[in-house]
Amino acid sequence: MLQLQLVREHQNEIIDSLKKRNIEATPLVEKLLQLDEERRALQTKLDATLAESNKLSKEIGGLFKSGKPQEANALKEKTGTLKEESKQLGDDLNTAAKALQDLLYQIPNIPHASVPAGSTDADNEEIFREGDIPDLVAGALPHWELAKKYDIIDFELGVKITGAGFPVYKGKGARLQRALIAYFLDKNTAAGYTEMQVPHLVNEASGIGTGQLPDKEGQMYHVGEDDLYLIPTGEVPVTNLLRGDIVDQKDFPIRYTAYTPCFRREAGSYGAHVRGLNRLHQFDKVEIVRVEHPDTSYQALDGMVDHVKGILRELKLPFRILRLCGGDLGFTAALTYDFEVFSTAQDRWLEISSVSNFETYQANRLKLRFKDEQGKSQLAHTLNGSALALPRVLAGILENYQTEDGIEIPEVLRSYCGFDKID
RNA sequence: GGAGGAAUGGCAGAGUGGUCGAAUGCGGCAGUCUUGAAAACUGUUGAGGGUCACACCUCCGGGGGUUCGAAUCCCUCUUCCUCCGCCA
Structure with missing residues (x-):
């Protein structure tokens, strides 16, 4: 499996090299990079959501400890929506990651510079x-x-x-x-x-x-x-x-x-x-x-x-x-x-x-x-x-x-x- | 195959609902001391994502659930250990 970072940085070289395998990889690579961006965007969003809910949880814990259950319960309401959000984002992320993985499995290794072109x-x-x-x-x-x-x-x-x-x-x-x-x-x-x-x-x-x-x-x-x-x-x-x-x-x-x-x-x-x-x-x-x-x-x-x-x-x-x-x-x-x-x-x-x-x-x-x-x-x-x-x-x-x-x-x-x- | 127990960082091993990515010891690395080494002492030491760099997020065998919050509670799978059965 190719390293994603390499594909990101050397997109054109990779497409060129794969021509030696008689593969026109442009659509594959483009799709891959698009999925990669999607995945990272989702990850960022999910991380932010989780960060907020982690923060709230800590606050709730603190409130319970200092004997302020009403305030704590008020905060609990808020975490409900965050939870739903992160669940949805998590599912989307998994779907994107899986699609990315599947695509990555379809791309063969890049031939070494010395590999001659040819088909049979x-x-x-x-x-x-x-x-x-x-x-x-x-x-x-x-x-x-x-x-x-x-x-x-x-x-x-x-x-x-x-x-x-x-x-x-x-x-x-x-x-x-x-x-x-x-x-x-x-x-x-x-x-x-x-x-x-x-x-x-x-x-x-x-x-x-x-x-x-x-x-x-x-x-x-x-x-x-x-x-x-x-x-x-x-x-x-x-x-x-x-x-x-x-x-x-x-x-x-x-x-x-x-x-x-x-x-x-x-x-x-x-x-x-x-x-x-x-x-x-x-x-x-x-x-x-x-x-x-x-x-x-x-x-x-x-x-x-x-x-x-x-x-x-x-x-x-x-x-x-x-x-x-x-x-x-x-x-x-x-x-x-x-x-x-x-x-x-x-x-x-x-x-x-x-x-x-x-x-x-x-x-x-x-x-x-x-x-x-x-x-x-x-x-x-x-x-x-x-x-x-x-x-x-x-x-x-x-x-x-x-x-x-x-x-x-x-x-x-x-x-x-x-x-x-x-x- | 049946019954019971267990799975935590390189290793050993604490931790039974909050400030725990996780005590302590060993090992590794760096330093002090030393002619040098050992010992002793000090510091440091998991992985992945993300970022220019931070922040931040995830991971305590795998998966799912309960909860505002899970290494910790529940379900399930896998593996290991003990006993029984079978057996090259």
């Missing part, structure tokens, strides 16, 4: 590429064929017990999953991230804090009876650990990592490009989250990008990094880098990590602040990224490491797996 993923800007695309044997298979051939992932079995998009990992496939999780967590903790285990269901306040709610309910599984949501990403519970906190500046950087399963309804996405592990309702991910001082958050973002690079290098997977264009940028992000691994057998790039700076957008909803040198509270910056999402990394490994007599396990994972080949 075709407009994303490739900023880095590394790794050799392997020459595969003739008849190389996509991962869903490999999964069947070596009996390591069973999609049909998942359909039987739950539905499409809930795969069952078997034998060496299951072990490889566990190995990847352990390996990622080890890499992240070695880089200074504190490992956390967090709930996989969250309440409404958490969903609002990181921006999944309101409006994006449809993407999450909702447990109606208890009004809880299955997390679509570890970002939600991990970032919300600090909701409502005022942290000490000395605590920066705050760095967390967590493994969680992720649950996504993915309503309406079907077709050939979602085969196999490419798009699932339940998948595993290791997330990294940072809370930073505004002055250093972009350095932190670069650090996260380098960290993910390092992991992909060790795994020896060919990858590229994209700077997302305005049209492809998530609602709450100011700047996002996507990592994609090239899947040779599918002959396409697979997104395996997304690293973003949300600046104060989430922090404003979370009320996540810190004390600056002057002792004043300021909103912190929040960032997060995948390090990494498992299914497509697995797909990339299976497809790029296949040989005629089995799938090689990347060097760095062998000690975690306890085997060096799937055959």
